[in-house]
Amino acid sequence: MKKTTIQYRVPYADTDQMGVVYYANYLVLFERMRNELLRQDGLPYYEIEKQGVMLPVIEAVCRYRNPARYDDMLDISGWVDEIKGVKLKICCEVRRNGELLAEGHTVHACVNIQSRRPVRPPETLTALLVPEDGNTANNS
Amino acid sequence: MKKTTIQYRVPYADTDQMGVVYYANYLVLFERMRNELLRQDGLPYYEIEKQGVMLPVIEAVCRYRNPARYDDMLDISGWVDEIKGVKLKICCEVRRNGELLAEGHTVHACVNIQSRRPVRPPETLTALLVPEDGNTANNS
Amino acid sequence: MKKTTIQYRVPYADTDQMGVVYYANYLVLFERMRNELLRQDGLPYYEIEKQGVMLPVIEAVCRYRNPARYDDMLDISGWVDEIKGVKLKICCEVRRNGELLAEGHTVHACVNIQSRRPVRPPETLTALLVPEDGNTANNS
Amino acid sequence: MKKTTIQYRVPYADTDQMGVVYYANYLVLFERMRNELLRQDGLPYYEIEKQGVMLPVIEAVCRYRNPARYDDMLDISGWVDEIKGVKLKICCEVRRNGELLAEGHTVHACVNIQSRRPVRPPETLTALLVPEDGNTANNS
Numbered sequence: 353m354k355k356t357t358i359q360y361r362v363p364y365a366d367t368d369q370m371g372v373v374y375y376a377n378y379l380v381l382f383e384r385m386r387n388e389l390l391r392q393d394g395l396p397y398y399e400i401e402k403q404g405v406m407l408p409v410i411e412a413v414c415r416y417r418n419p420a421r422y423d424d425m426l427d428i429s430g431w432v433d434e435i436k437g438v439k440l441k442i443c444c445e446v447r448r449n450g451e452l453l454a455e456g457h458t459v460h461a462c463v464n465i466q467s468r469r470p471v472r473p474p475e476t477l478t479a480l481l482v483p484e485d486g487n488t489a490n491n492s
Numbered sequence: 493m494k495k496t497t498i499q500y501r502v503p504y505a506d507t508d509q510m511g512v513v514y515y516a517n518y519l520v521l522f523e524r525m526r527n528e529l530l531r532q533d534g535l536p537y538y539e540i541e542k543q544g545v546m547l548p549v550i551e552a553v554c555r556y557r558n559p560a561r562y563d564d565m566l567d568i569s570g571w572v573d574e575i576k577g578v579k580l581k582i583c584c585e586v587r588r589n590g591e592l593l594a595e596g597h598t599v600h601a602c603v604n605i606q607s608r609r610p611v612r613p614p615e616t617l618t619a620l621l622v623p624e625d626g627n628t629a630n631n632s
Numbered sequence: 633m634k635k636t637t638i639q640y641r642v643p644y645a646d647t648d649q650m651g652v653v654y655y656a657n658y659l660v661l662f663e664r665m666r667n668e669l670l671r672q673d674g675l676p677y678y679e680i681e682k683q684g685v686m687l688p689v690i691e692a693v694c695r696y697r698n699p700a701r702y703d704d705m706l707d708i709s710g711w712v713d714e715i716k717g718v719k720l721k722i723c724c725e726v727r728r729n730g731e732l733l734a735e736g737h738t739v740h741a742c743v744n745i746q747s748r749r750p751v752r753p754p755e756t757l758t759a760l761l762v763p764e765d766g767n768t769a770n771n772s
Numbered sequence: 773m774k775k776t777t778i779q780y781r782v783p784y785a786d787t788d789q790m791g792v793v794y795y796a797n798y799l800v801l802f803e804r805m806r807n808e809l810l811r812q813d814g815l816p817y818y819e820i821e822k823q824g825v826m827l828p829v830i831e832a833v834c835r836y837r838n839p840a841r842y843d844d845m846l847d848i849s850g851w852v853d854e855i856k857g858v859k860l861k862i863c864c865e866v867r868r869n870g871e872l873l874a875e876g877h878t879v880h881a882c883v884n885i886q887s888r889r890p891v892r893p894p895e896t897l898t899a900l901l902v903p904e905d906g907n908t909a910n911n912s
Contacts, residue, residue, distance in 0.1 A: 361804070361807065361808075363800060363803050363804050363807060364508045364509065364510075364514065364803055364807075364817075365508065365514055365516060365800040365803055367508050367509040368504050368505065368507050368508065368509070369504065369507040369508070369509065369510075369511040369512075369561075369562055370504075370509075370686065370688065371509040372509075372688075374504065374505055375659060375689040375692055375738075376505060376656045376657070376659035376660050376663075376692075377656065379655060379656035379659065380656050380783060380785040383656075383783050383784055383785055384781070384783050387781065387783060387784075387843065388781075396843060397843070398842065398843050406650065408650065408652075408696070408699075409655040409696055410695065410696050411693075411694070411695050411696070412655055412656075412692075412693070412694050412696075413691075413692070413693045414691070414692050415690065415691050416688070416689055416690050416691070416692075419688075421509075422509055422818065423807065423816060423817070423818050458655075501664070501667065501668075503660060503663050503664050503667060504663055504667075504677075505660040505663055510826065510828065512828075515799060515829040515832055515878075516796045516797070516799035516800050516803075516832075517796065519795060519796035519799065520643060520645040520796050523643050523644055523645055523796075524641070524643050527641065527643060527644075527703065528641075536703060537644075537703070538702065538703050546790065548790065548792075548836070548839075549795040549836055550835065550836050551833075551834070551835050551836070552795055552796075552832075552833070552834050552836075553831075553832070553833045554831070554832050555830065555831050556828070556829055556830050556831070556832075559828075562678065563667065563676060563677070563678050598795075644788050644789065644790075644794065645788065645794055645796060647788050647789040648784045648785065648787050648788065648789070649784065649787040649788070649789065649790075649791040649792075649841075649842055650784075650789075651789040652789075654784065654785055656785060701789075702789055
């Protein structure tokens with residue numbers, strides 16, 4: 353599977369009075385990574401929407417290992433972990449100098465933008481599961 | 493002019509590592525007040541949009557007097573201060589137990605939701621400028 | 633177990649261009665509920681911090697059933713579901729007119745605010761697990 | 773005066789149901805730029821705090837010219853515009869492919885982090901006002 357890593361500098365806005373990044377803001381970091389994950393493979397998310405498909409989040413999970421702080425430069429990595437029917441699971445890790453700060457995933461449903469009915473993920477998405485060596489990914 | 497006051501409890505989410513409410517979040521407080529200001533007069537904002545008019549913000553100003561903190565119960569007050577042509581000015585004050593914490597205003601343009609062209613504010617909005625005693629508001 | 637429900641009006645700020653509440657913002661709703669859950673039992677969170685204990689989130693999970701929208705009045709309910717050693721699990725549900733929109737939980741670690749070492753939850757917290765009928769809660 | 777420009781990709785998180793970046797989020801963009809403005813001159817903001825000085829915002833102004841949208845790559849530019857006594861004015865512009873989307877400024881007070889009393893800005897900050905050609909900045 354293809355992996356993407358983006359870098360992100362933590363602003364004051366993301367912190368709370370405990371002096372650390374507020375827990376909800378990690379889900380925004382996950383989204384920033386997803387945007388680049390799709391773009392990297394030539395399919396920016398707005399293109400998916402143009403093709404009439406939306407990917408609303410139906411589940412989000414985050415486990416917090418170590419706090420991120422103001423001005424930290426974070427590495428946010430992610431990959432498409434699994435596609436099952438109309439569902440898509442994307443994993444995410446947040447690190448600072450290699451140290452794991454948070455990890456989690458989102459599950460997305462592929463739905464038609466008009467009817468809001470479930471649809472098969474576009475091939476461009478399933479192609480993300482093909483591993484670098486060209487074999488078909490085994491997502492079990 | 494009619495004034496609205498709402499109450500708002502500050503969550504951790506709104507604070508930053510200085511231990512105070514992050515400055516951008518006051519503009520969200522302003523919006524919460526505006527929503528109730530319009531609703532109070534029988535014209536919730538979504539009704540304005542249904543009538544084909546949007547009120548995008550074209551200017552926002554906030555002056556910060558004293559910091560709001562986690563768990564503070566804030567009083568957020570506001571009123572329509574002026575309507576000039578297609579523009580609308582709404583003032584806002586944030587207080588804690590009477591003490592002024594922040595004050596500011598937003599200026600909105602009335603635009604047609606389809607054409608994005610400027611339009612006259614709906615009468616329901618201009619009615620907000622009529623003072624309590626029934627006289628026409630003097631907006632100077 | 634004691635349950636708390638708060639009401640929350642959705643501002644524009646919480647929505648995204650899909651026209652629904654952005655997924656990360658549900659975790660802020662969870663926090664708003666937790667604040668009142670603790671206050672309701674006479675132990676606002678800042679009191680816990682004054683007693684030298686913090687409750688950082690170590691896991692957050694949210695499942696999204698139906699989208700919340702601008703100006704919706706939401707009912708956000710929650711309860712302490714389990715206390716195991718130094719960990720605390722709080723469940724949360726977001727509803728609109730009874731319809732379930734999202735549900736999830738957070739797991740918190742009790743840590744000493746100075747040493748950041750795990751500590752037993754204060755009795756005031758464990759007391760929340762006593763069911764309404766006065767029996768001791770069974771958290772298994 | 774020295775000018776800094778950073779680039780920023782708009783996530784879904786920043787948009788609202790009008791399909792544009794929510795107005796409060798521009799103040800977060802202003803902060804992102806300020807962080808790099810100070811870092812660029814060898815004085816990251818956390819260093820200022822380490823020197824015992826904070827720069828709380830006492831005024832924020834933003835004028836919205838054209839909406840930014842999801843996935844836009846924005847150029848956020850800024851500079852220290854004026855230092856008067858203990859106050860500091862920083863200007864900011866947000867552009868997309870050269871087109872001005874928003875402009876504004878923040879005014880900061882220099883205060884001692886312990887006493888919260890006003891103090892003179894550190895020399896490292898005033899040095900930012902020296903224009904590129906080496907002359908003393910004229911802030912009129």
